Amino acid sequence: MTTKRRRLSGVRATGRLHLGNYLGALRQWVEQQEDADNFFFIADLHGLTDAASEHDPVAFKHARLSTAAMYLAVGIDPSVSTLFFQSDVPEHTDLMWFLSSVAKKGELERMTQWKDKKGKGGGASSALFFYPVLMAADILLYDADEVPVGDDQRQHVEMARDWAIRFNHHFGNAFIVPSAVIPPAGARVMDLQRPNEKMSKSAKGEGTIYLDDSDDEVVRKIKRAVTDSAGVVASDPERPGISNLVELYATIENSTTEEVTNKYEGQGYGVFKQDLADRMVELVRPIRDRVEGLRDDPHELHRQLSLGADRAQSVAHATAARAAEALGLGPIV
Ligand code: ADP
Ligand code: TRP
16 A cells, blocks of 8 residues: 655634645645645745734634635535644644744744745834744644645745754754645746745735635736736736736636637737636636635634644654654653
């Protein structure tokens, strides 16, 4: 009997997932769900990185549940994958602390996400700084072989690898060394209004398509997407707006960017945007419909997630105990 490779991933609990999250991360989780042994969690502890003055506990509770509903709506099946809230398994923070002995301050200072976000709004929290150590704990706790994520998370997974190797070197082989799995297309979806920035749920506005947007919102956002004055449907790094739309079309259709540009040769942006909008509506509509149904039954969602937490904890407990023992923290006699 061959054992299935183990896959683990999560998304921060901000409530509304967007197209970048879907194409970069969740779509590949779902596509390979049956072939792997999966642990998918709602990264709610990673949702605590804002300064306290910006954190709204009531809204956060809704966001946690809503994020869980989105996982199910895109096709995560809790009878196939272990699905849970990160905060339901306290070993995540235990292991974070254990790993902090091998995670160097200078390494954390070099993280792109830290460098990008620390300046914004002033007074960045130490949780934001420590974020990659918690993420490494999430991954190593489950002996994950593969971590399917979008391109922007590659650096964090690399860090988890380095710390696993360092920990194993100093304290014995406690951890499996994981690899990031980045999808061949859709790994970096750009904002529709600012095509030089990645689509993000932090950036409010017209540049982000959410998986629960109405049909009208989806169509409007595609039609207003920033392009250029050339009027030629093309894939060209010098023309990031239209290139992003071409890549989106190709990713959704599972075709290549050349096929898309050939198909629309000699036609303007109008026809192309209309076709892309139609396809996008077809993608988003069933997800939105399912999300609405799932949000209506929070008790059932909680039930599913607490079953997942029990299963996750049994694995997490064994790994954390192994790491503790390796550090000399186990029973004294
Ligand atoms: P956000 O950046 O919107 O806050 P997260 O950081 O929680 O989202 O990302 C969750 C997952 O979605 C990660 O695997 C991340 O790499 C992926 N992801 C986020 N934004 C994009 C994007 N614009 N394109 C592709 N993948 C993305
Ligand atoms: N940091 C990831 C993000 O912002 C979310 C995350 C937290 C994660 N822990 C993880 C992803 C572990 C993969 C594995 O997207």
